[in-house]
Amino acid sequence: xxxxxxxxxxxxxxxxxxxxxxxxxxxxxxxxxxxxxxxxxxxxxxxxxxxxxxxxxxxxxxxxxxxxxxxxxxxxxxxxxxxxxxxxxxxxxxxxxxxxxxxxxxxxxxxxxxxxxxxxxxxxxxxxxxxxxxxxxxxxxxxxxxxxxxxxxxxxxxxxxxxxxxxxxxxxxxxxxxxxxxxxxxxxxxxxxxxxxxxxxxxxxxxxxxxxxxxxxxxxxxxxxxxxxxxxxxxxxxxxxxxxxxxxxxxxxxxxxxxxxxxxxxxxxxxxxxxxxxxxxxxxxxxxxxxxxxxxxxxxxxxxxxxxxxxxxxxxxxxxxxxxxxxxxxxxxxxxxxxxxxxxxxxxxxxxxxxxxxxxxxxxxxxxxxxxxxxxxxxxxx
Numbered sequence: 001x002x003x004x005x006x007x008x009x010x011x012x013x014x015x016x017x018x019x020x021x022x023x024x025x026x027x028x029x030x031x032x033x034x035x036x037x038x039x040x041x042x043x044x045x046x047x048x049x050x051x052x053x054x055x056x057x058x059x060x061x062x063x064x065x066x067x068x069x070x071x072x073x074x075x076x077x078x079x080x081x082x083x084x085x086x087x088x089x090x091x092x093x094x095x096x097x098x099x100x101x102x103x104x105x106x107x108x109x110x111x112x113x114x115x116x117x118x119x120x121x122x123x124x125x126x127x128x129x130x131x132x133x134x135x136x137x138x139x140x141x142x143x144x145x146x147x148x149x150x151x152x153x154x155x156x157x158x159x160x161x162x163x164x165x166x167x168x169x170x171x172x173x174x175x176x177x178x179x180x181x182x183x184x185x186x187x188x189x190x191x192x193x194x195x196x197x198x199x200x201x202x203x204x205x206x207x208x209x210x211x212x213x214x215x216x217x218x219x220x221x222x223x224x225x226x227x228x229x230x231x232x233x234x235x236x237x238x239x240x241x242x243x244x245x246x247x248x249x250x251x252x253x254x255x256x257x258x259x260x261x262x263x264x265x266x267x268x269x270x271x272x273x274x275x276x277x278x279x280x281x282x283x284x285x286x287x288x289x290x291x292x293x294x295x296x297x298x299x300x301x302x303x304x305x306x307x308x309x310x311x312x313x314x315x316x317x318x319x320x321x322x323x324x325x326x327x328x329x330x331x332x333x334x335x336x337x338x339x340x341x342x343x344x345x346x347x348x349x350x351x352x353x354x355x356x357x358x359x360x361x362x363x364x365x366x367x368x369x370x371x372x373x374x375x376x377x378x379x380x381x382x
Contacts, residue, residue, distance in 0.1 A: 045087075
């Protein structure tokens with residue numbers, strides 16, 4: 001494979017050990033790369049295309065963005081070793097933990113590593129119909145709340161917001177829908193009072209324009225009880241002041257929550273020098289691709305969450321260390337995440353993969369929880 005190089009000759013680079021390559025701080029990327037991403041037209045896909053153009057212009061790299069309609073289709077080529085990176089969503093964490101779709105004999109916990117991610121000025125949370133008169137998440141008690149079949153990220157997101165208000169699904173009327181779009185049609189049609197969404201999501205605008213109106217309850221950033229509940233239920237949420245989206249602006253910000261998206265991930269075995277180079281290129285070419293795709297503003301260096309729920313790849317750590325963004329606290333946090341993955345991998349290795357699917361999932365979730373608790377770690381899901 002030929003590589004596009006910046007500031008060093010190919011022969012000298014190949015002769016140098018990997019550590020020297022990283023220390024030299026040179027960009028070495030393959031001529032052709034491929035990422036999986038969300039479907040064409042989504043912001044994750046569009047941002048990946050914009051990044052691809054920047055890589056082409058600066059390094060001559062051709063980035064092929066492969067759309068995937070769901071989490072499994074985006075991660076299958078990663079698992080099979082056919083594609084090395086994915087501009088993915090929160091399934092990055094679910095796959096690392098081996099839960100939901102990944103609590104399956106063909107999947108299990110994956111050794112996922114982060115490269116970088118985007119954290120923008122929109123929020124993710126539960127919106128309510130204004131006529132439901134919900135002022136806080138505690139007010140959802142007894143209200144109709146959307147639950148989407150197969151929508152793990154959506155449903156756990158709702159559960160986290162309920163936990164912010166000291167509630168669970170048992171405290172509300174769960175209304176099932178076949179999909180995300182259907183749940184928001186239900187909001188407009190007065191079939192349900194609350195549903196999960198991004199503040200940038202198109203269906204939220206329909207609710208705002210309807211006679212019901214829209215309201216976004218806050219996850220008060222100083223409300224430790226709220227955030228303790230969120231952390232126990234969905235620790236991937238972080239505090240965020242939202243200024244973009246339906247009903248939000250600089251003048252009307254929302255004190256809420258979000259998690260990164262897209263999340264550029266790979267597996268632990270990915271070449272360290274290449275990941276270093278990709279991380280550096282993403283940082284140094286930020287002005288170019290964010291100018292072409294404004295939604296990509298969340299990739300800015302100062303928006304990187306370096307202590308999150310999935311460990312970073314050593315190549316990315318090498319670059320962050322080089323520019324003074326990685327410290328002892330970040331390393332200790334990363335080491336803890338690697339330990340968690342090791343506990344999960346050990347538990348998975350002892351599983352009987354021949355069990356029927358539902359029996360296997362039930363058994364795995366029990367084994368997983370027991371192993372994590374024995375190691376003094378929060379299972380989160382059972």
